[in-house]
Amino acid sequence: MLYAQVHLTLPAWVHEHVDADRTHAGDEAKVALAIELSRLNIESRSGGPFGAAVFGPDDRIVAVGVNRVLPQQCSLAHAETMAYMLAQQRTQRSRLNELEDGTRVGPFTLATSAQPCCQCYGATFWAGVDRLLIGARSEDVESLTEFDEGPLPADWIGELQKRGIEVVRDLHRDDARAVLKQYGELGGTFY
Numbered sequence: 001m002l003y004a005q006v007h008l009t010l011p012a013w014v015h016e017h018v019d020a021d022r023t024h025a026g027d028e029a030k031v032a033l034a035i036e037l038s039r040l041n042i043e044s045r046s047g048g049p050f051g052a053a054v055f056g057p058d059d060r061i062v063a064v065g066v067n068r069v070l071p072q073q074c075s076l077a078h079a080e081t082m083a084y085m086l087a088q089q090r091t092q093r094s095r096l097n098e099l100e101d102g103t104r105v106g107p108f109t110l111a112t113s114a115q116p117c118c119q120c121y122g123a124t125f126w127a128g129v130d131r132l133l134i135g136a137r138s139e140d141v142e143s144l145t146e147f148d149e150g151p152l153p154a155d156w157i158g159e160l161q162k163r164g165i166e167v168v169r170d171l172h173r174d175d176a177r178a179v180l181k182q183y184g185e186l187g188g189t190f191y
């Protein structure tokens with residue numbers, strides 16, 4: 001049978017653990033939520049050690065994402081791409097910061113527990129975010145787990161900035177590293 005639709009879901013615990021009405025003012029609070037999601041995801045055994053969230057101009061959550069690759073047999077279901085897709089479905093915009101008539105809205109921010117891999121890096125160009133906030137670095141991911149981040153341009157931050165996307169790194173980096181380490185110690189890659 002030929003499939004003609006894709007169905008991806010976040011684990012049910014997000015409804016319990018994420019307060020969608022709360023504001024997350026400041027960069028650190030936004031990344032703290034992404035890291036908390038990464039931790040809950042491994043503790044709940046609902047995916048890999050990565051979390052992300054899209055925030056609107058009012059510092060409220062538009063959507064969250066966690067890694068769902070193994071539970072959903074989908075290599076695209078990374079935390080960042082899940083958050084982008086769910087934010088786009090919620091706003092009904094393929095570019096979060098652009099209305100149908102081209103009017104710019106926002107700013108929209110993606111906070112992620114770890115530096116985007118090459119897939120999520122690519123997705124970030126077209127998602128319609130204005131800011132990218134990052135916890136752990138890719139070298140943290142690769143040294144503490146067996147995940148491969150894939151190739152990025154040497155000046156990957158500059159390429160984003162050229163297109164108007166500001167990048168802030170090393171927010172709560174130690175906390176983000178701790179979750180990656182915890183995952184590695186649990187044996188990694190079994191969910």
Ligand SMILES: [Zn+2]
Pocket residue numbers: 078079080116117118119120121
């Ligand atoms: Zn990714």
